[in-house]
Amino acid sequence: MSIDIQKIRKDFPILDQTVYGKPLAYFDNAATAHKPLQVINAIDEVYTKYNSNIHRGVHHLSNVCTQAFEDARIKVQHFLNAPNAHEVIFTRGTTEAINLIASSFGETFLNKGDEIIVSQLEHHSNIVPWQLLEKRKGIVLKVIPINDAGELMLDALEELMSDKTKLISVAHISNALGTINPIKTIIDKAHARNIPVMIDGAQAVQHVKVDVQALDCDFYVFSGHKIYGPTGIGALYGKEKWLNQMEPYQGGGEMIQTVSFEGTTFNELPFKFEAGTPDYSGAVGLAAAIDYVNEIGLENIAAYEHELHDYALEKLAAIPNMRFFGTAKEKASVISFMVGNIHPFDMGTLLDKMGIAVRTGHHCAQPLMQRYNIPGTVRASFAVYNTKEEIDRLIEGVIKVSQLFG
Amino acid sequence: MTINEIQEEIVEEFSVFDDWMDKYSYLIEIGNDLDGFQEENRLDNNLIEGCQSKVWLHAELTDGKIFYTADSDAIIVKGIVALLVKVMSGRTPDEILESELTFVEKIGLKEHLSPTRSNGLVAMIKQIRLYALAFKAKQA
Ligand SMILES: Cc1ncc(COP(=O)(O)O)c(C=O)c1O
Numbered sequence A: 001m002s003i004d005i006q007k008i009r010k011d012f013p014i015l016d017q018t019v020y021g022k023p024l025a026y027f028d029n030a031a032t033a034h035k036p037l038q039v040i041n042a043i044d045e046v047y048t049k050y051n052s053n054i055h056r057g058v059h060h061l062s063n064v065c066t067q068a069f070e071d072a073r074i075k076v077q078h079f080l081n082a083p084n085a086h087e088v089i090f091t092r093g094t095t096e097a098i099n100l101i102a103s104s105f106g107e108t109f110l111n112k113g114d115e116i117i118v119s120q121l122e123h124h125s126n127i128v129p130w131q132l133l134e135k136r137k138g139i140v141l142k143v144i145p146i147n148d149a150g151e152l153m154l155d156a157l158e159e160l161m162s163d164k165t166k167l168i169s170v171a172h173i174s175n176a177l178g179t180i181n182p183i184k185t186i187i188d189k190a191h192a193r194n195i196p197v198m199i200d201g202a203q204a205v206q207h208v209k210v211d212v213q214a215l216d217c218d219f220y221v222f223s224g225h226k227i228y229g230p231t232g233i234g235a236l237y238g239k240e241k242w243l244n245q246m247e248p249y250q251g252g253g254e255m256i257q258t259v260s261f262e263g264t265t266f267n268e269l270p271f272k273f274e275a276g277t278p279d280y281s282g283a284v285g286l287a288a289a290i291d292y293v294n295e296i297g298l299e300n301i302a303a304y305e306h307e308l309h310d311y312a313l314e315k316l317a318a319i320p321n322m323r324f325f326g327t328a329k330e331k332a333s334v335i336s337f338m339v340g341n342i343h344p345f346d347m348g349t350l351l352d353k354m355g356i357a358v359r360t361g362h363h364c365a366q367p368l369m370q371r372y373n374i375p376g377t378v379r380a381s382f383a384v385y386n387t388k389e390e391i392d393r394l395i396e397g398v399i400k401v402s403q404l405f406g
Numbered sequence B: 001m002t003i004n005e006i007q008e009e010i011v012e013e014f015s016v017f018d019d020w021m022d023k024y025s026y027l028i029e030i031g032n033d034l035d036g037f038q039e040e041n042r043l044d045n046n047l048i049e050g051c052q053s054k055v056w057l058h059a060e061l062t063d064g065k066i067f068y069t070a071d072s073d074a075i076i077v078k079g080i081v082a083l084l085v086k087v088m089s090g091r092t093p094d095e096i097l098e099s100e101l102t103f104v105e106k107i108g109l110k111e112h113l114s115p116t117r118s119n120g121l122v123a124m125i126k127q128i129r130l131y132a133l134a135f136k137a138k139q140a
Helices: A005-010 A037-050 A060-080 A094-109 A128-137 A154-160 A183-191 A240-245 A280-296 A298-317 A344-353 A366-372 A388-404 B003-014 B020-033 B075-088 B093-098 B121-139
Strands: A088-091 A115-119 A140-144 A165-171 A197-200 A219-223 A234-238 A256-260 A263-266 A322-325 A334-339 A359-361 A377-381 B047-049 B054-062 B065-072
Touching: A037 A060, A037 A280, A060 A088, A060 A234, A060 A280, A088 A094, A094 A128, A094 A165, A094 A197, A094 A219, A094 A234, A094 A240, A115 A128, A115 A154, A128 A140, A140 A154, A154 A183, A165 A183, A183 A197, A234 A240, A280 A298, A298 A322, A298 A334, A298 A388, A334 A344, A334 A388, A344 A359, A344 A377, A344 A388, A344 B020, A344 B075, A388 B020, B003 B020, B003 B075, B020 B075, B047 B121, B054 B121, B065 B075, B065 B121, B075 B121, B093 B121
Parallel strands: A115 A140, A115 A165, A165 A197, A197 A219
Antiparallel strands: A088 A234, A219 A234, A256 A263, A322 A334, A334 A377, A359 A377, B047 B054, B054 B065
């Protein structure tokens, strides 16, 4: 099935605008994707039709709202092919999910001298929570290096794993380079030594089909806003055996069974990890986003994005002094580049004047920028609503800026 | 020339550009031409780290006047830095503290002074004034 881009673009009202008098061409999708009407309307409906606090009411609206929230959980469960709905915890996003794991898994399982392995291409969200644990618990963070193409060096992983390794936490897809990491291989290698693995799927769920059972990962986390869903909602899948043993993350309403000043007992999964009133409208929006993606078909989306990627890559490559960062064999629809030594900020500022939105800077992956010894890159990341005409404008813009800098 | 006269001169210079491309080309030219920043001053405590670009600012008091030298790794930022130095350098602390920066807005580059840009320029302007305050206190 080929997809009807013009029809899809109509679903995204935000695309229909001009910036500095030029039509908007939005290539900052890896930072956040726009929302289709289907998602906007679903959230609208929560507030216009059945808003009510969940799990606590005997009344009708509360039941409707609770049902919608739990349906959203089941939607995420099926989307990831998780065995059980209670293994899906709603969080504010990837960052909170990783912090939850660092905090709760850390509290329960980590002691001084224990080791956590991440990689050199991680987003700060998958670095800093572990560094906080280094401080709090005296654990040690180990780093899988990458080669020049931006691929993880798996031989090094073998050497990094030891009896002290308690968790490996890596991105499924790099936000700055687009590298698709061989997570199945990593998981298998880790499991051979009884080491659990967490996967940061923030850049993956919108591009590739994820099956947590086939992967056999122990944790998988992602953000709603990068998959055409609302901001402020994301999900954490965790194997029941871990989640049950882990200490709660935050305390409050919903997560308790009974509370007394002598002692409190905690609720069962998933509520144990969802303290306070959750973002149920966000969850409903996320469910609508998953429906939207499923309707078009992730394979169709991926195929189209690849076409855009290859089209852009070929044209960009023809520009003199083009430098690409991230040339892995397995790559998602993200292109990170510099032209000569033109500062990414300069390139981004001038492209913006032409109505072209790209991301510039270190992409919250400073250790990765240090690896390449650059201040940052210009990143164009593609989504299902982008077109080749937009890419032509990007290319034209990059050429123009390059000429300006002579 | 006073601070305001120089600001007016800059506004005048920029008024010939009605096309943003020409304006930015000129800014890039100014940025490329900025020199005078001594390598020995490229120190961490002269560094103003924006999320997007870096600015270095050094200040010296000579004969009651503050002389600023500055640099940036991004050329557009460096162009604006050059203009700021041109306006502010060689002034007494009082002149700097009493001045009102109006030219950036008038030449249509106000967006670069928005805190959301995170390019180091807002912090640089703050730092220029802080130096003036500090030197003034020292003189008193
Ligand atoms: C790979 C990766 N991990 C984590 C995050 C953080 O996601 P969020 O800000 O939605 O929590 C991002 C977002 O940029 C990302 O790309």
